[in-house]
Amino acid sequence: MGKESAKKGQTYTGYAAEGFISAALSGSLSGAAISACVQPLDVIRTRMQADATKNALSGAMGTFRKIVAQDGVRSLWNGTGPTIIRLSMGLGLQMSVLEGLKEALRWQHLRSADQEKGRHPERLTKLEAFLSGGLARTVAAAATCPFTVVKTRMEFTGSGQPVQGMVSMMVGIAKRDGAVGFFRGLGPTIVTNAPYSAFYYLFYTSLKERLQQHGGSQTTVNFSSGTIAAIAATLLTQPTDMLRTHMQLQLGGKGTALGLQDTWRAVVGGRMGHRALLVGVLPRALKRTLQTALVWTLYEELQPRLKQAFMKAE
Known part of the structure; x- marks a missing residue:
């Protein structure tokens, strides 16, 4: 019995290491590949949320036309540099943390007496899936917050403001606000990203399990599950995404930085009231759905292949 347990432990350790590395690499490659494709939707979302505070909202298509007319088509890709860095780093970290949590929980399942009661050791419970997705994204969102701030500021450039590159934007933030400026809106960023990933991973794993029972290719199942889960999440x-944008753009009047409570009052205290919290939901939903579904579909295709390649290399 002791030898068998030791053998299992060694297998788990090796599997976890290979899974960790392949997850990090697959997440980074997936994020970098998809991010630039959906960046225009992020620019439109950011401008819409900024315009809402000035009572100048013109809808998704109106905002799109205004951006192109004022700043040209290229401005739709403002912030692409920090977006690629943020997503490749963030998704690599998120997927590796998630993979580590999944393997630790599965190992506990294997050692648990619950297996004898018919519990599938490879499957996470709904609560485990929810918490794992949320915790993994919390770590990634906190680590990449500086790039989120830079990305959001660059997406807002144009619209009567001078267009800045990523480096000059970072230098400007550092000079004006110091290190704290790179973590402006960290609270809403985590409050937005952690629940999003928690709900997403819960919905994704549940839907994937159900769809697999009805057949279909693995790629179709992954993409369908990812699309539905992304829309719901x-x-x-x-609402918290609107607060994050407001804080990171310092739209409290004359560039004033507001706290979360004051930001809430500023957003809902305008002409739109609480409806302002939903501004930008259409481009955000399109962007999140396309990005998340494509990233996870690509990740699910890459990660097993990379893990197998690492195992063969040994």
Whole structure:
């Protein structure tokens, strides 16, 4: 019995290491590949949320036309540099943390007496899936917050403001606000991203398990599950995304930085009232759905292949 347990432990350790590395690499590659494709939707979302505070909202298509007319088509890709860095780093970290949590929980399942009661050791419970997705994203969101701030500021450039590159934007933030400026809106960023990923991973794993029972290719199942899960998670976390944008753009009047409570009052105290919290939901839903579904589909294709390649290399 002791030898068998030791053998299992060695196998788990090796599997976890290979899974950790392949998850980090797959997440980084997936994020970098998809991010630039959906960046225009992020620019439109950011401008809409900024315009809402000035009572100048013109809808998604109106905002799109205004951006192109004022700043040209290229401005739709403002912030692409920090977006690629943020997503490749963030997703690599998120997927590796998630993979580590999944393997630790599965190992506990294997050692648990619950297996004897018919519990599938490879499957996480709904609570485990929810908490794992949320915790993994919390770590990634906190680590990449500086790039989120830079990305949001760059997406807002144009619209009567001078266009700045990523480096000059970072230098400007550092000079004006110091290190704290790179973590402006960290609270809403985590409050938006952690629940989004928690709900997403819960919905994704549940839907994937159900769809697999009805057949279909693995790629189709992954993409369908990812699309539905992304839409649901986006709608649930939209209000906190509006607060994050407001804080990171310092839209409290004359560039004033507001706290979360004052930001809430500023956003809902305008002409739109509480409806302002839903501004930008259409481009955000499209962006999140496309990005998340494509990233996870690509990740699910890459990660097993990379893990197998690492195992063969040994």
